[in-house]
Amino acid sequence: MTTVTTSASRGQHNSGGLPAEVTSFVGRRQEVAEVRQLLSVSRAVTLTGAGGVGKTRLALRVAHEVRRAFRDGVWLVELAALENPGMLARAVAETLEIRDHSTDPPLQVLADHLRDKQTLVILDNCEHLVDECAVLADTLLRAAPELRIMATSRHVLGIASEHAVPVTPLPLPDGDGAPLETLTQTDAVQLFTERARAVLPSFAVTDDNRDVVTGIIRRLDGLPLGIELAAVRLRALSAEQLLERLDDRFRLLTGGSRAVLPRHQTLRALIDWSHALCSEEERLLWHRASVFAGSLDLEGAETVCSGTGIDREDVLDLVIGLVDKSVLIREDHPGGVRYRMLDTLRQYGRERLCERGEEARLRRRHRAYYRDLAGRARAEVFGPEQVAWFNRLQLEHANLRSALDGWLATPADAAIGLSVATDLLYHWITSYYLGEGRAWLERGLAAVTSPDDVRGRALWAGGWLAVIQADLPAARAMLEECHRIGERLGDESLLGYAELFTGMVAMFQERPRDAIVSYEHALERHRGTGDPVGLALSLIRLSLARSFVGESDAAIDAAEQALKVCDAHGDGWHKAYTMMALGVEVWRQGDLPRATELERQSLAFNRSLGDLLGVGITIEVLAWIAATQGLHERAGRLLGVLETVWSLVGAPLSGYGHLAGYHEECQARVREALGEAAFAAAVRRGARLPYEEAVAYALQEDKPGGPDPKEAPEARGEQAALTRREREIAQLVAQGMTNKEIAASLVIAQRTAEGHIEHILTKLGFNSRSQIAVWVGEQARADGDALS
Structure with a gap:
């Protein structure tokens, strides 16, 4: 069995949160069976053993084998690169892809998210955070009755419900006499x-x-x-x-x-x-690369590790040499190749770096590199490279976190840390790190009190994050201070952003006319500074506000101006939000096909980026459109989908609270049209869809031509709502098989088969196995008619 650690980035995920295995798994059959059995009876299992013994690979193998028993996924939380214990709960939340926009403590967010989930969470490499992992595991297990936790550590966690499994080296072969x-x-x-x-x-x-x-x-x-x-x-x-x-x-x-x-x-x-x-240069690169957290790319290695013994042009060959010697592990990502070092080898390299007296210097170089990287990302956030930067920053998050921690822990460097935290604003918003981003900004603002442009930028960035979290008192305080600094410095950019987000606060407080005034002032200032980001944001918000007060022509004009700004710079993310805003007004005017197309384009982009807030807003509008079209079953299911999406975001209509009235009107219309029982069933069906299936349903990818308004809503989408495995099990139910027989036929656990059948009943709105059998027969007849 090998101990190779693989990437847990989203690009590498399969099986609901597990990284793909990059080398074959060998042996450990008895251990795998033992851990599987323990997981069926115990809620916390810790694999213990020395470094290099294979704890991580054993955990991953077990996870792959039991993943179907956990309807809400199996997730690997890699902790080796996490140096700050205070970030533990956030690290787990980001791995579980929880984009919480509330102000609740991260551990509470985790507990609330997992409360009704059937999930397995793997805490990998806990030994340096063993006390914090114990508290987190115990808290989550008490809050979530169907949660299981598997940990790998050189030490047990020491919680009451824990079962420890010692992982020993592979048995030594008997070379004498054995065939x-x-x-x-x-x-x-x-x-x-x-x-x-x-x-x-x-x-x-x-x-x-x-x-x-x-x-x-x-x-x-x-x-x-x-x-x-x-x-x-x-x-x-x-x-x-x-x-x-x-x-x-x-x-x-x-x-x-x-x-x-x-x-x-x-x-x-x-x-x-x-x-x-290794050659002397390879050893030196090994030592220096140990300052990276998580993984690194070739550019990072060339910039941070070259100099004094390593020429920059030689770094590539040295990296290849370390890959050949299994010191570095190559990983392929959509954005390019990255390299990861096993934690045991990274710790060894760090020791050698300290012995050479180079650690402090290399950490400074590491921080400087990520300062420059964040600055480049900020400069290109509005343009054709935007999505590439979003994805790259996701891969670099562990390094960014390490760099920020280093700056903000050093008073003389705190202003740099605050500036970098501000440069990463879009990283915080478009990923899983909104709460973490706000925490970095607040830590920096507490350390950097000079009323200069660095503090001013951080204040309006923090204000925006606070608005998204609906923390209006904090947002107002930050924006008012930002405005004062802007006036003192005569800085039109600071004043423009302070006005923009002050307008958002006004919209939250149901003062749309005040918001429009603020947006207009922001627009004027951003035109003066030539800032396309400020222009686009101001125009999007102005369009929504004008639409809200019934000024249709002005709303459409603002949105169309925003589209021109986005297209001129090759921007995609702001354009997606612009199409969403334009779609709202087009829907209000009754042009339902165009509104649908605008929202679908916006949703498709936000799905590709993984922006849950954007996904939620566009599905909201699609639900309103469906209700207006009379597709009440579809609207009900979309309302159910929204329950899932907004629970992942942490708050409904986060940042767009003024649209809540449209949601309530849609809900009332669909409930009246369907009746209470049918409405509840439709919402339940939508809420039960896995996230990817839910978004595909919203995009109507099962029917590229879009909806037929004359189509009976109840007849649509039921078969598509079942996964391939669920359709297979439905066929076996129709054949009269028991749960035990189905499990044996498909080589799955009986508990897994039972879970699938429960999902089928829920999705189809049935309450008996006989109804499933009738439905399978109807589907078969329908398929036969279609072929005849």
């Missing part, structure tokens, strides 16, 4: 063979080398990470040479004794050897 076929089936030999073939495709265990291979594994004490690091040496050495060098190295540590080494010494010695086999 070759039996020997090659042992876990340790299989792992060594597979990893050896990755670098030497012709490698095989034979009668000639069997003793050498078993000798290598014995010298490595069966440690999976040790086996992997040693196997890569076969690129340059024969198996005999590899064993000889292992013997020499380990004998030095024991004064010539052949006694088995303590395992931590074995691993340390092997890493020492890997280190010694």
Whole structure:
């Protein structure tokens, strides 16, 4: 079994929050079965063991095998790069893709989100945060009765409900007398063979080398990470040479004794050897790359790690060398290739960096690089590279967090940290980090009190985040101070943004005329400074406000101006919000096809970006349109979808509270048209859809031509609402199979089969298995008619 850690970025996710396995999983059948069984009876399972023993891979393998038993997903929370204990709850929330816009404490947000969820959360590498992980796990388990937590740690968490499973090295093979076929089936030999073939495709265990291979594994004490690091040496050495060098190295540590080494010494010695086999420049790059949190790309390595011993143009070859030696792990992302270092190797590199007296200097270079990166992102936030920057900052979040923590912990650098936190404003808004972003800004504002443009920018940025969180008193206070600083400095940009977000506060307080005045003033100032971001934001909000007071022509004019600004700069995100705003007014005027198309385009973009707030607002308008069209069943389901989306965001219509009246009117119209029972059923069906299916339903991707107003709403979408697995199980129900028989037929747990059947009943609005059977027959007849 290997301990390779894989990316948990959204681009790599499958199975509802698990990273894809980049190398094959070998062995551990008994351990997998034991942990699976424990998870069925215990709510907290901790895999304990030394570094390099394979805790993470065992946890991932179990998670992949049990994922179907958890209807709300299985999530891997990687904690190795998290240095600030205070960020633990936020790190878990962002992994679970919770975009909470409330002001509640992160742990409370987590507890509320998981309260009714059937979820498995894996807390990976807890040992440096063991007390904080214990508190978090205990709190969440008490709040969420269907939650399971699996942790990997060198120490147990120590909570009452915990079951600890020691993860030991792979059993050592018996090389004497065992048939070759039996020997090659042992876990340790299989792992060594597979990893050896990755670098030497012709490698095989034979009668000639069997003793050498078993000798290598014995010298490595069966440690999976040790086996992997040693196997890569076969690129340059024969198996005999590899064993000889292992013997020499380990004998030095024991004064010539052949006694088995303590395992931590074995691993340390092997890493020492890997280190010694690197060139001087490769070793230096290894040390310096250890300052990165999470992962790094080639640009980061070239900028931070070059100089004094490493020429920038040589970094690529050195990176390739470290990948070849399994020190760095290559990961492919849509934005390009990144490199990750196993935590054990990162800690080793950090120790060596400290020994050289270079850690402080490299951390400063790391922070400077991310200061410049944030500045570049801010400069290009309104343009064709916008989405690429949003995605890149997501991948760099662990590094950005580390850099911010370093600046704000140093009084002399706090102003830089505050400026960077402000530059990252769109990262906070478009990702899972809105609450975290506001916390960084508030920490910086507490440390940087000079009434200058740095504080002024941070104040209006914090004000915007507070508005989105509906924290109006805090927003007003920040915006008023920003206005005072702007007047003192004569800074039109500060004054423009203060006016813009003051207008948003007025809209929240149901003072649309005051809001319009503020938006107009903001617009005038941003035109004067030539700021396209300020122009677009002001025009979008002005359009919504004009629409709200019934000034249709002015609303459409403002939105069309905003579209021109966005198109002139190749912007997509602001354009999506502009189309949403324009769609609201077009709907109010009765042009339902155009309004639908505007909202669908906006929704498609926001889905691709993962912007839940944008997704929620556009689905709101689509629900209103459906109700106006008389598609009451569809409108009801969309209202149910919104329950899911707004629960993920943390607040309904976050930042757009003035539109709540339209939501209430839609709800009342659909309830009256369907009747209370049918309305509740439609909402329930929508709320039960998984997120991706829900958005696809809102986009009507199952029917590209769009809705037919004459189509009976009840007849639409029911089959599409079932997943492929659910349709398969529905067929087996129709054949009269019991839950146990279905589970055996599909090789799944009976509990899983029962869960699927419950989902089918809920989605179709049925209350018995016989209704499912009738429905399957009707679908089959309908399909036959369509083919005849």
